[in-house]
Amino acid sequence: MKKLLFSAASLVLMLVAVFIFSPSVKANILPPVDEEGIPPVVTITSPVEGAVVTRRSVVTIEATATDDEGVTQVYYKVNGDTLCTGDASLTSCDWEVPSKRGTYDIVVGAYDASSNLTLDLITVTVK
Numbered sequence: 001m002k003k004l005l006f007s008a009a010s011l012v013l014m015l016v017a018v019f020i021f022s023p024s025v026k027a028n029i030l031p032p033v034d035e036e037g038i039p040p041v042v043t044i045t046s047p048v049e050g051a052v053v054t055r056r057s058v059v060t061i062e063a064t065a066t067d068d069e070g071v072t073q074v075y076y077k078v079n080g081d082t083l084c085t086g087d088a089s090l091t092s093c094d095w096e097v098p099s100k101r102g103t104y105d106i107v108v109g110a111y112d113a114s115s116n117l118t119l120d121l122i123t124v125t126v127k
């Protein structure tokens with residue numbers, strides 16, 4: 001009797017394991033995976049690479065972000081500081097240019113639903 005119970009318990013465990021690890025069940029539990037692994041396409045359209053911007057002005061950074069399965073998150077950074085974050089509808093971000101002259105890196109990043117990340121980077125000069 002003891003042995004029979006043990007066998008029954010093993011069988012249940014095995015079925016549970018099969019259930020948990022079967023691909024169809026996994027697909028329902030885990031977020032969708034972009035099997036193609038196609039990352040978003042991101043382009044900073046304004047300002048242009050190497051542009052000279054005036055200190056203490058406000059520059060509108062504009063970018064496009066597209067993806068085969070849809071862009072889920074976009075962010076704008078200048079020298080590592082996050083200026084704006086949003087969903088795919090975020091296509092521009094105002095940057096209050098500091099008074100310090102020099103070169104500044106503008107980065108726009110976009111994620112798709114599979115957490116693929118694409119960055120575009122330009123460098124501008126503040127004068």
Ligand SMILES: [Ca+2]
Pocket residue numbers: 034037038039040067068069070112113114116
């Ligand atoms: Ca994608």
